[in-house]
Amino acid sequence: MSIALEADRLTKTYGAVRALDEFSIAIPAGGVFGVLGPNGAGKSTLFRIALGLVRPTSGSARLFGAAPGDITALRKVGAMIETPRYPPYLTARDTLTMLALESGAKTADVGGWLERVSLTHAADRATSGFSVGMKQRLGLAAAFLTKPELVILDEPTSGMDPAGIQEIRALIVDLAKREGVTVILASHQLDEVKRVCDRVAILSRGKVVAEGGVAELTAGEARLRLTLASPLASALAVLGDRGEADGADAVLADIPRAEAPAVIRALVEAGAEIVEARWREVDLEGVYLKTLGQTPTATTVEGAA
Amino acid sequence: MLVDAIAAERFRLLRDRSTMFWGFCFAPLVGFLLSVSGDLFLRFVIKKPMPGLAVGLVDQVIKALSNGASTFGALFLMIGAAAVLAGDYRWETWRLLTPRNTRQNLLLAKLVVVGEAVFWSLLLSAVLSALAALVGSAINGKTVALSLLDRNPFDIVGVLTITWLEAMVLAALAACVGVLSRSTMGVVIACLGVRFVQTILAGALRAMEQGPPSWKLLSMPVFDADLLRAALLAPDQLGDAGSSAGVALVVLLVWTAALTAAAVWLFRRQDLTKE
Numbered sequence: 001m002s003i004a005l006e007a008d009r010l011t012k013t014y015g016a017v018r019a020l021d022e023f024s025i026a027i028p029a030g031g032v033f034g035v036l037g038p039n040g041a042g043k044s045t046l047f048r049i050a051l052g053l054v055r056p057t058s059g060s061a062r063l064f065g066a067a068p069g070d071i072t073a074l075r076k077v078g079a080m081i082e083t084p085r086y087p088p089y090l091t092a093r094d095t096l097t098m099l100a101l102e103s104g105a106k107t108a109d110v111g112g113w114l115e116r117v118s119l120t121h122a123a124d125r126a127t128s129g130f131s132v133g134m135k136q137r138l139g140l141a142a143a144f145l146t147k148p149e150l151v152i153l154d155e156p157t158s159g160m161d162p163a164g165i166q167e168i169r170a171l172i173v174d175l176a177k178r179e180g181v182t183v184i185l186a187s188h189q190l191d192e193v194k195r196v197c198d199r200v201a202i203l204s205r206g207k208v209v210a211e212g213g214v215a216e217l218t219a220g221e222a223r224l225r226l227t228l229a230s231p232l233a234s235a236l237a238v239l240g241d242r243g244e245a246d247g248a249d250a251v252l253a254d255i256p257r258a259e260a261p262a263v264i265r266a267l268v269e270a271g272a273e274i275v276e277a278r279w280r281e282v283d284l285e286g287v288y289l290k291t292l293g294q295t296p297t298a299t300t301v302e303g304a305a
Numbered sequence: 306m307l308v309d310a311i312a313a314e315r316f317r318l319l320r321d322r323s324t325m326f327w328g329f330c331f332a333p334l335v336g337f338l339l340s341v342s343g344d345l346f347l348r349f350v351i352k353k354p355m356p357g358l359a360v361g362l363v364d365q366v367i368k369a370l371s372n373g374a375s376t377f378g379a380l381f382l383m384i385g386a387a388a389v390l391a392g393d394y395r396w397e398t399w400r401l402l403t404p405r406n407t408r409q410n411l412l413l414a415k416l417v418v419v420g421e422a423v424f425w426s427l428l429l430s431a432v433l434s435a436l437a438a439l440v441g442s443a444i445n446g447k448t449v450a451l452s453l454l455d456r457n458p459f460d461i462v463g464v465l466t467i468t469w470l471e472a473m474v475l476a477a478l479a480a481c482v483g484v485l486s487r488s489t490m491g492v493v494i495a496c497l498g499v500r501f502v503q504t505i506l507a508g509a510l511r512a513m514e515q516g517p518p519s520w521k522l523l524s525m526p527v528f529d530a531d532l533l534r535a536a537l538l539a540p541d542q543l544g545d546a547g548s549s550a551g552v553a554l555v556v557l558l559v560w561t562a563a564l565t566a567a568a569v570w571l572f573r574r575q576d577l578t579k580e
Contacts (some may be wrong), residue, residue, distance in 0.1 A: 014578070051404040053577040056573055071306075071407050079404045085397040089321050100403040102313035142401065 002064070004029040004150045004182045005050055008060035012045050012206075019045040019208035022059070027184060029064075029149070032176045034197030034214075035186040036288055041203040043186040044158055045081060046125070063150065078148035080156060084139030088128035092119055092138050094143055095127055105146040113141040116171065118164075132159030140168060144175060150182045151175075156200050157192060169196050190288055202291050209258050210291045224260055225252040225280045229273040238270045239263070252280070310406045315383060318389060319417055327450045328385015329426040332378050333433050336369060344444040360442045361453035362435050363545030369434030371534055373427045374472040379500045380493070382426065386419045386476045387492035391483035397574040401579045409574045416480055416565060423472045427465055437483045456538065470557050471530035473474035475500060484571045486569035503527040526560050529553035 003026050010023040020042045026035050035043050035105035048054040049061050052069030094111060100108035114123045117137040122130070127138065136159055143151050156172070157165045162271050173196055175181045187193050193200055194214055201211040210217060227250045228235055235251050236243050246252045255263055257279070264277060318324065347353060362476040372378055395401045402411055432509075442449045451457075475496050482495040509559045510521060535543055536550035543550075 048400075048578065052408070053400060053403050055574065055576060069403075069407060071410075074404060074406065077404060081400045081404075084401065086401065087317060087321070087396050087398055088390070089323065090317065093318075094320055098313050098317050099315055099401065099405060102309060104309040104403060146405075 002029045003027065003062075005152075005184060006062045006065075007046065007050075008062075010046070010061055010062050011057045012042075012048065012049060012054065013057045016036075018206050020049070020056070020059075023203075023206055024059075024206065025050075025201060025208055025211070029182045029202075030180065031198040032172060032183040032185060032196050034193035034194060034200035035184060035203060036188075036190065036200055037186075037203030038292065040205075042206040043203055044154055045206075046172060046203075047079070047081055047154055047186065050053075050152065051077070051081065053081070075146075076149040077152065078143035078146060078150070079152040079154075080136075080139040080143045081152070081154050082215075083132065083159070084142070086127040086130075086135070086138070088104045088126060091124045091126055093123045095138065096141060098201050099142050100145055102106070103146045108145050110145070111280055113145050114165070117141045118167065131160060131165055134161055137164070137168070140171070147179075148181065151182065152184045154186045155185070155188065156185065157189070165192070172196055202288055203269075204292050210287065218281060222257070222279050225276075226251050226253065226267070226272075226274055226277050227276040229275050230271060234270045235267050235272040238272070258259050272285070306406075306412060306415075307410045310362060310410040311417050314389070314414045314571050315421070318422060321388065321394075324385050324388040324392075328388060329422045330429060332381040333369075333430040336372075336376055336430060337433035337437045340434070341440050341444075342537075344441040346439075348352075348444045359448045359450045359453060361439045361450050361456075362438055363452040364427060364454050364455045365434050365438040366431045366461050367456060367464050367538065368425060369430045370461065373430055373468040374475065374500075374530065376500055376504060378430075379472070379475055382472055383475060383479055383493045383496040385422060385426075386479040386496075387483065389419050389422070390415050390480050391487065391489045391492050392504055394483070394487035395489055399570065403577060409569050412480060412484075412569050412572045413565070414475060416568075419476045420469075420473055423476065424465075424469055427469055427472075431461065431465065435529065439452050440518040441448055449524055460538060464534055465529055467533045467537070470561065471526055474526040474557060474560045474564065477561050480568035481564050484568055484575060500527065507531075523549060523552055526557055529557050532556040533557075540546065542571075 005025070005027040007025050008019050008021050011018070012020040021041065021283075023046065035046070037043050045054065049056050049183065050063055050068055052074070061075040061256055063070075071156055080226060090098065092114060096108070096113060097189050098109040100106065111120075111123070114120050117140055119134065119137055119141065122134060127135065129140065136156065140153070140156060143153060153172070157168050158219050171193060172183055172185070176183050185197060187191070197214060199211070199213050200217065203209065225246060226235065232245055232249075232251055236245065239251065239253050242254045253263060260277075264274065267274060374382065393402065439449060441447070478499060479496050483489075483492045485493070486492065503525045504527055507522060507525045508532045510519070511528070514522065518528065518532070530544060533550055533555045537545055540547055
């Protein structure tokens with residue numbers, strides 16, 4: 001499997017601030033990869049280094065094996081970094097035409113892309129009068145315009161209305177699946193990442209603190225919740241340090257799914273009267289908050305065991 | 306590819322009407338309007354025509370071109386150059402362009418397009434000065450001659466080239482200042498300041514020197530351009546300085562190349578965290 005974006009011990013400092021700290025990652029080509037993290041985690045710095053906007057203090061980054069800023073790599077990449085800005089005197093159509101010329105893609109389908117991001121009605125208006133959402137849409141069209149192999153999107157739906165968000169999410173998934181475009185997406189919206197991404201990396205203080213498939217990251221966090229009609233003491237004795245009380249009539253068991261039948265059998269043999277057993281899944285937000293050392297609150301989703 | 310970057314930059318400048326007008330059309334238009342209104346004023350208010358019986362078309366064009374990169378002309382050319390070379394810092398649009406082409410190509414394309422615009426601006430000056438001469442001769446009832454000073458159209462090409470090269474030294478300086486200051490205003494002020502100081506220094510040094518020009522004088526693009534124009538148009542009047550014309554040309558080329566290389570070097574190393 002080829003690697004779309006690779007960072008090796010990447011460090012970037014701005015004065016005393018360490019935006020990236022010996023950061024290493026290898027993002028494979030194909031699918032949608034989510035980059036999560038709080039403000040200042042290093043997401044935008046990573047993208048800016050990968051695209052040649054910023055030089056690393058130490059370490060290296062490679063796009064499809066080439067150094068950032070290398071023309072062969074740039075030809076394969078489309079990007080939208082932070083809130084896009086445009087020369088105010090250009091119309092939306094002129095902006096895309098100019099960017100297509102810049103990339104050497106003279107035959108780019110400017111009109112088609114304006115239609116796909118629902119900007120046909122504003123195609124010949126100067127971008128200076130565009131709302132944030134319209135600028136985001138135009139930025140997405142610009143990112144996908146030259147049929148890149150990799151698209152890097154930094155907060156692609158911020159400032160958009162709910163309908164626009166749905167539309168853009170669908171577009172990203174469609175492009176990734178149908179046209180084989182690799183998408184690397186940074187977002188604060190965990191729901192968006194969960195819906196769109198196949199794999200995610202969670203960044204904190206310039207380092208990767210968790211990485212894996214969305215299902216993989218959340219699966220390990222599921223706990224079995226057993227509601228009992230009998231006193232909890234016997235059940236807690238069986239579970240040992242893998243169990244804890246959850247209210248007056250239930251226990252939470254930290255056990256792998258495969259062990260559930262054996263544990264339930266042991267509990268019944270020890271005299272526990274089990275009324276209900278359900279898996280309490282921790283969703284991506286729970287994993288995210290836990291990884292960052294914050295307490296997951298109402299972030300759980302329950303499912304029958 | 307550089308050609309892609311040039312095509313994009315040209316496309317963009319042609320749609321930037323404000324920069325096109327103020328940077329590259331305003332000075333030639335003002336020259337034309339001042340010339341024609343001066344003739345009208347003399348004819349209908351003062352009611353005395355300018356002395357002389359004839360107007361030399363080539364002479365008028367050469368005069369206009371020679372002043373093309375004067376401090377007044379440079380002010381407007383640098384307004385245009387600043388918009389092209391430093392506009393992406395102002396609009397925060399480097400993030401849009403940098404992932405599409407190499408830094409070197411992006412900056413060189415801007416300089417090439419500024420060079421094209423300066424050329425067309427000088428050509429517009431030439432055409433409008435010829436037109437002003439024709440209109441002025443009609444107003445004052447003078448005859449029109451090709452040249453009263455025995456100059457020919459090839460002299461126009463020579464002066465156009467020298468003035469263009471003089472302006473390109475300033476444009477390359479504008480590229481350097483644009484990258485360093487990230488400011489369009491910074492570009493205009495720095496380039497005008499350099500142009501003005503050079504004019505004063507070159508005048509003062511020339512007045513103090515005798516014989517061939519010193520290396521100090523030759524290092525100044527303003528002096529080099531004047532020397533080259535004089536060598537082209539009136540070589541007999543140059544005296545010892547005539548032998549330095551070749552050096553002057555080399556100095557102009559070296560300044561342009563060195564400042565361009567410095568601008569590219571700086572831009573390739575520049576962090577664009579927030580343009």
